[in-house]
Amino acid sequence: MTDRNGGDGKVVEVEGLSARYGDDVVLQDVSLDVFRGEILVVAGASGCGKSTLLRHMIGLSVPSEGRVKIDGIDITVASEKTLRAVRRDIGVLFQSSALLGSMTLAENVALPLSEFTDLPAPVIDMMIRIKLSMVGLEGYEGHFPAELSGGMKKRAGIARAMALDPKVLFLDEPFAGLDPITSVELEMLIKKLNGGMGTTMVIVSHELEAIFNIAGRIVMLDKDKKGIIAEGDPRVLREHSPDERVRRFLSRKIEEKDRDRM
Amino acid sequence: MARSPFFVRDEGEVTRLSVSGRLTLSDLSAMTEEIGALFEGIGQGKLLMDLQTLDYVDSAGALFLLRVEEEAAKRSVPFEIVNMSPRVRSVVGIIDRRAVAPPPAQDGLRSVGLVEETGMTSVAFVEDIARSITFGGSLISEVVLSILRPSSVRWGDVLLYMKKVGVDGLPILGLISFLLGLIIAFMSSLQLKQFGANMYVASLVAIAMVRELGPIMTAILVAGRSGSAFAAEIGTMKVNEEVDALVTMGFDPVRFLAIPKVFASILVVPLLTFFSDLFGILGGMTVGVLGLDLTIHTYAQQTSWALEVFDVVSGVVKSMVFAVLIAGIGCQRGFQASGGAEAVGNATTSAVVAGLFLIIVADSTFAIILNYVRW
Numbered sequence: 320m321t322d323r324n325g326g327d328g329k330v331v332e333v334e335g336l337s338a339r340y341g342d343d344v345v346l347q348d349v350s351l352d353v354f355r356g357e358i359l360v361v362a363g364a365s366g367c368g369k370s371t372l373l374r375h376m377i378g379l380s381v382p383s384e385g386r387v388k389i390d391g392i393d394i395t396v397a398s399e400k401t402l403r404a405v406r407r408d409i410g411v412l413f414q415s416s417a418l419l420g421s422m423t424l425a426e427n428v429a430l431p432l433s434e435f436t437d438l439p440a441p442v443i444d445m446m447i448r449i450k451l452s453m454v455g456l457e458g459y460e461g462h463f464p465a466e467l468s469g470g471m472k473k474r475a476g477i478a479r480a481m482a483l484d485p486k487v488l489f490l491d492e493p494f495a496g497l498d499p500i501t502s503v504e505l506e507m508l509i510k511k512l513n514g515g516m517g518t519t520m521v522i523v524s525h526e527l528e529a530i531f532n533i534a535g536r537i538v539m540l541d542k543d544k545k546g547i548i549a550e551g552d553p554r555v556l557r558e559h560s561p562d563e564r565v566r567r568f569l570s571r572k573i574e575e576k577d578r579d580r581m
Numbered sequence: 582m583a584r585s586p587f588f589v590r591d592e593g594e595v596t597r598l599s600v601s602g603r604l605t606l607s608d609l610s611a612m613t614e615e616i617g618a619l620f621e622g623i624g625q626g627k628l629l630m631d632l633q634t635l636d637y638v639d640s641a642g643a644l645f646l647l648r649v650e651e652e653a654a655k656r657s658v659p660f661e662i663v664n665m666s667p668r669v670r671s672v673v674g675i676i677d678r679r680a681v682a683p684p685p686a687q688d689g690l691r692s693v694g695l696v697e698e699t700g701m702t703s704v705a706f707v708e709d710i711a712r713s714i715t716f717g718g719s720l721i722s723e724v725v726l727s728i729l730r731p732s733s734v735r736w737g738d739v740l741l742y743m744k745k746v747g748v749d750g751l752p753i754l755g756l757i758s759f760l761l762g763l764i765i766a767f768m769s770s771l772q773l774k775q776f777g778a779n780m781y782v783a784s785l786v787a788i789a790m791v792r793e794l795g796p797i798m799t800a801i802l803v804a805g806r807s808g809s810a811f812a813a814e815i816g817t818m819k820v821n822e823e824v825d826a827l828v829t830m831g832f833d834p835v836r837f838l839a840i841p842k843v844f845a846s847i848l849v850v851p852l853l854t855f856f857s858d859l860f861g862i863l864g865g866m867t868v869g870v871l872g873l874d875l876t877i878h879t880y881a882q883q884t885s886w887a888l889e890v891f892d893v894v895s896g897v898v899k900s901m902v903f904a905v906l907i908a909g910i911g912c913q914r915g916f917q918a919s920g921g922a923e924a925v926g927n928a929t930t931s932a933v934v935a936g937l938f939l940i941i942v943a944d945s946t947f948a949i950i951l952n953y954v955r956w
């Protein structure tokens with residue numbers, strides 16, 4: 320796989336990661352690589368630890384065991400200064416979009432630009448317009464997040480996350496709560512940014528349609544195993560995975576005993 | 582930028598501008614400054630931008646390429662980009678060319694004049710009073726309904742808020758009241774000592790604390806600690822649509838959220854006031870015993886002579902009214918919040934400011950009424 324820098328390789332490496340909340344072990348010995356330029360979807364049923372894995376990958380939580388490397392830098396032991404430099408190279412879209420409500424969209428997008436660069440104000444204005452037009456929100460610079468629909472908030476969140484042209488964009492449940500059309504538009508936007516900018520995408524989602532439409536590769540987590548139970552092309556896994564849980568999840572089939580209970 | 586990525590070569594009728602290496606966001610500032618210089622010294626011929634050796638561009642680099650193209654058009658210089666790799670082409674293709682142009686001038690952005698500002702503030706103030714009166718009405722009716730039907734009150738929540746407002750606030754209130762009594766006694770003793778009237782320090786501290794400072798200090802502290810907490814809690818629920826969820830489930834949000842807080846405050850604030858009086862008197866006693874050679878017995882006796890039952894009762898009644906005002910305005914500001922995190926902050930600030938204002942107004946009213954009742 321060729322990256323946007325012209326090389327091959329891993330951009331994110333998760334090695335033997337374990338995570339717990341108090342005494343509850345959520346993830347146990349999880350290892351995973353993300354390759355440059357790919358769209359990787361982390362899938363699985365609710366409560367299997369998808370968002371927990373994402374929080375560890377972006378350095379918001381520290382694992383009880385294991386390491387997370389971004390571009391070769393172990394962020395679990397990195398100093399605050401190193402972590403800050405690493406964070407410049409990643410973008411994150413949170414489930415709620417997490418736009419700052421007291422700021423306009425332009426101000427939200429300008430935040431990373433003014434924090435990490437010394438660009439003059441007119442150039443920052445231009446960058447803001449570029450980023451917002453990239454996600455189809457041209458003309459909305461002066462709007463506040465509260466004035467936008469759910470789908471527009473997600474797109475604005477992506478514009479902010481893409482402000483510094485990150486190497487990797489992490490998206491937590493980007494399709495949750497969106498209508499089918501908006502969901503497809505968001506899928507197209509993700510594919511456009513991946514294809515056009517070469518940005519590596521790590522998406523946490525359980526929306527099957529989106530998974531089949533955009534994922535180059537999926538890793539599937541399981542609540543009981545507390546780790547990865549399958550990895551690969553979603554279509555191949557749906558038909559040929561040796562694990563019945565994977566085939567059932569990707570085919571939207573529930574177990575007979577669960578059906579009887581309902 | 583360590584090394585300029587640009588190389589200009591005159592080829593007769595064509596000036597070839599070769600771009601090499603990487604064009605990224607970190608270089609954009611320096612690159613932007615170079616745009617003008619790039620056009621200096623080129624003839625009237627065509628400008629060819631050769632991207633043969635350009636390895637990588639991000640969106641900022643693509644923006645730069647488009648700005649050079651725009652500058653060429655502005656200067657009427659024939660311009661062409663050649664040898665663009667598919668990767669660079671895809672990044673440039675994703676940029677909206679309209680975004681490169683300066684933004685259109687915005688109409689309608691003008692500063693508001695003093696008269697208009699005064700008018701808008703006045704209207705907002707009147708609307709705020711109207712909203713407060715409406716909320717006050719619904720709160721009173723819910724209080725009455727709750728008294729008539731005690732089973733409808735969520736007494737578990739009442740107990741919880743009694744702990745939060747009362748028990749948790751007692752240490753800081755005790756400390757402040759003790760120090761206040763100490764300061765009053767110390768300051769008054771400086772004057773009274775001159776007349777040999779040390780004994781009256783006890784009377785002064787007792788009357789000041791029980792009639793005025795005890796209820797006021799308690800109310801100010803509760804407004805700061807609990808009024809703001811009520812506003813923040815309900816405000817957050819409001820912006821998270823939890824209040825709307827209660828309405829759709831058939832709950833009256835005032836009864837569900839405000840009544841437990843108001844009841845807890847009514848029950849606990851008079852008790853806190855009593856403790857504030859007590860700690861203030863103890864502070865005065867500390868100065869009396871250690872600094873004025875009074876005995877504990879003499880000080881206590883002088884205090885009991887100075888105080889009447891009426892003083893204590895009026896203090897309790899006053900503090901109950903303060904409790905209703907603080908809890909009521911805290912809840913009302915919370916229900917008024919809309920938008921996001923900033924709205925919750927505004928609601929909290931407004932709850933404290935309005936609470937303090939209402940406490941002072943109510944206290945002044947009490948001072949006038951009690952002056953007539955007492956005589």
